[in-house]
Amino acid sequence: MSTMDKRGGRSTQRTLWLALLFGQALVAVAIVMLIRSRPSGNPSSWNEATSQPTDRDALLHEGAELQLHLQSWRRRAAAASITEPDSILGLSTTTITTTTSSTAGASASSPTCDPNGHPVTAVAPIEPKYLMRPASEVASENPEFARLLAAHSNEQREIMLALTNAVMICKNTTLCWWNGGNILESFLEILERSNITNHLIGVTDEQAAKYLEDRAAARGPRAFAVNWFRPAVQIPAVQANTREANRVSSLKFSLLQTSLQLGHHTMITDMDLVYISNPFDELHRDADIESSSDGFDEMAYGSMTSIHDPTMGWGGGGLYMNTFTVNVGCAYLRATHRAFAVVKRAADQLAAQPGWDQQVFNEHLLTKSHGDYSSPYATLRVMDIDKFVNSKRFFRTRRAAYLPGASSSAPTPVMVHFNYHPDKHARMLCIMDRYFRNKLDACDKFPGGSEPGSR
CATH class of the missing domain: 3.90.550.10 (Spore Coat Polysaccharide Biosynthesis Protein SpsA; Chain A)
Structure with a gap:
């Protein structure tokens, strides 16, 4: 294979790799935007012109699933040697942790990974009917x-x-x-x-x-x-x-x-x-x-x-x-x-x-x-x-x-x-x-x- 063919192959692989990362980042940003656009769990703070009644248990379940998606993306980003993945999302680790807490204990784990690259094990979310009310x-x-x-x-x-x-x-x-x-x-x-x-x-x-x-x-x-x-x-x-x-x-x-x-x-x-x-x-x-x-x-x-x-x-x-x-x-x-x-x-x-x-x-x-x-x-x-x-x-x-x-x-x-x-x-x-x-x-x-x- 010629030198040009080898360079062309590497260029194609790099392009595919960047496209994959860009696609993953778009998914993660969409998830975060969805979290941020969600009305507050406190009805008194909703905008009455745009808010609709929501089911609290469904929101808790949805929040837990969104957090799992974010954790999955971070693991794959770490495997691809992407440093500071939160900067891609425009969020800090503290922000993500706060978002997790707002799901009323749906996940108690940290989104970070431990030193050997394996994710921290997450305890299963509590069944919504056993969560404390506000x-x-x-x-x-x-x-x-x-x-x-x-x-x-x-x-x-x-x-x-x-x-x-x-x-x-x-x-x-x-x-x-x-x-x-x-x-x-x-x-x-x-x-x-x-x-x-x-x-x-x-x-x-x-x-x-x-x-x-x-x-x-x-x-x-x-x-x-x-x-x-x-x-x-x-x-x-x-x-x-x-x-x-x-x-x-x-x-x-x-x-x-x-x-x-x-x-x-x-x-x-x-x-x-x-x-x-x-x-x-x-x-x-x-x-x-x-x-x-x-x-x-x-x-x-x-x-x-x-x-x-x-x-x-x-x-x-x-x-x-x-x-x-x-x-x-x-x-x-x-x-x-x-x-x-x-x-x-x-x-x-x-x-x-x-x-x-x-x-x-x-x-x-x-x-x-x-x-x-x-x-x-x-x-x-x-x-x-x-x-x-x-x-x-x-x-x-x-x-x-x-x-x-x-x-x-x-x-x-x-x-x-x-x-x-x-x-x-x-x-x-x-x-x-x-x-x-x-x-x-x-x-x-x-x-x-x-x-x-x-x-």
């Missing part, structure tokens, strides 16, 4: 709850949310299941002792409301303020004939959906526990959900174990992970789309069929994606089980470190939760005596289990 919409529907959250949350927009009814006062011992005792009153003392001012208590009946009103009147205006309200939500009809605890607990997800959508990071709490210090001081805040555990050993965090089937010969071994469920009696949920997705899935299931809120919550949080099922992909941090301690670890599995109190080698917990023992209130009082009133031997008499003499 806070302004939710606030307009729940103005009083929004006002209370704003008034009582801390500077980080964090709130502790609890629920109570007259059963927690336990005037009728046939209705309470912890051998008697006013858990509500003890919980209020705990809030004051640990100075947890950013709290809000939902009161579900008249008896509990009157108790709090009478208590406030007796203590006077200078006393520690108890922040409470009457929730405007109903217990799901399917929970009507379940245990009292289930009926009250089923409400927590309804309130939790609202507080998260209003942008408040929420610590949901039971009352059968003792906060020895302020739990907000011990949070890591690096996950969608940060929760205490029902685990009392290494299974709280997950432990690897194995199985061997001799009938399978040399291939009969296998590994699997053991892990305990987290306990939504003390759980901190950040106001993220993926934390909200777990809560809404649990709430929808509890509204459709009877169930135990903790079991349902864990199923949606921990079940892996498989087949047609897509996980919410919420990130989870398990709280330190020697700071956020359950009663089985305190009184039984690590008993020698905690008891007797005078020779305890364990650090002072942040919280002790009486989820394993039926004599809840009696053990609450012993923890309060030991850590609030320095009665070191207050818990020494209690057995490890529920039966006398058990260790």
Whole structure:
């Protein structure tokens, strides 16, 4: 082949290559122009002369698809050694990231590539019905709850949310299941002792409301303020004939959906526990959900174990992970789309069929994606089980470190939760005596289990 033929071939290849790049750039520019021309997701900012009603879910889906197109173009541009592809689009990386965020969490990945040239893996978009609605919409529907959250949350927009009814006062011992005792009153003392001012208590009946009103009147205006309200939500009809605890607990997800959508990071709490210090001081805040555990050993965090089937010969071994469920009696949920997705899935299931809120919550949080099922992909941090301690670890599995109190080698917990023992209130009082009133031997008499003499 002559030199001229070789030059002509290279010229033709260069022309085809430039034409391909030009065509790709035109497609990308068209996509960006479409994004920029899309009316705002906020109806109040539309131009009334040109705007048309749009479907929010469809827009979210369209935005996610457009972002995938842009990511695909960047990968091909990088493979063709095109530097600074965003300059071709007339956009900065920051602009693209903002555009991605405006799709309400449809894609959490960055459009950039990592050093070896492979794209950053994108987590699947959240199904639109599990995305949080705009806070302004939710606030307009729940103005009083929004006002209370704003008034009582801390500077980080964090709130502790609890629920109570007259059963927690336990005037009728046939209705309470912890051998008697006013858990509500003890919980209020705990809030004051640990100075947890950013709290809000939902009161579900008249008896509990009157108790709090009478208590406030007796203590006077200078006393520690108890922040409470009457929730405007109903217990799901399917929970009507379940245990009292289930009926009250089923409400927590309804309130939790609202507080998260209003942008408040929420610590949901039971009352059968003792906060020895302020739990907000011990949070890591690096996950969608940060929760205490029902685990009392290494299974709280997950432990690897194995199985061997001799009938399978040399291939009969296998590994699997053991892990305990987290306990939504003390759980901190950040106001993220993926934390909200777990809560809404649990709430929808509890509204459709009877169930135990903790079991349902864990199923949606921990079940892996498989087949047609897509996980919410919420990130989870398990709280330190020697700071956020359950009663089985305190009184039984690590008993020698905690008891007797005078020779305890364990650090002072942040919280002790009486989820394993039926004599809840009696053990609450012993923890309060030991850590609030320095009665070191207050818990020494209690057995490890529920039966006398058990260790």
